[in-house]
Amino acid sequence: MPTAHARSERLNMRVSPEALATIREAAAAQQQDVSAFVLGAAMEHAREVLLRDRVIRLTPRELDQVDAALDGEPQVIPEIAALIAAVRRETPQHGTKEFASR
Structure with missing residues (x-):
């Protein structure tokens, strides 16, 4: 429950x-x-504005780096590939006996 002090501004x-x-x-x-x-509508919009302002602000150089990364060839990161392979080995696929028996 909000206190009187919490809502003291007008x-x-x-x-x-x-x-x-x-x-x-x-x-x-x-x-x-x-x-x-x-108040609810204003707070929701204010949070969205602040989130966009704080999270998605890139300098021109950073924007160029993002564009270059997206335009470049994908690269396999061995550690991530190994992790994905391990998860696939441990996770039964839909339609298999192992999945159906669980």
Whole structure:
């Protein structure tokens, strides 16, 4: 349960009657009050913006490196190939007796 201190800041805005009617209708459809609906939508969008800003920001040089790696020939990494082979040996394939008996 949030404490009074957790919700001590205030956010005010003016919107058109049409926008408010749409927000009220959507909030009711989600069984939320307008404040909870608007805060939830704003927080979801804010998190998406921050994630994109923090995770997908590349310098031009880094972008060139990614492009070059994607355009290049695939390379086998022996350690990863060995791990995949080991997992395949341990994991029964669909339709085999070993898989059906489990």
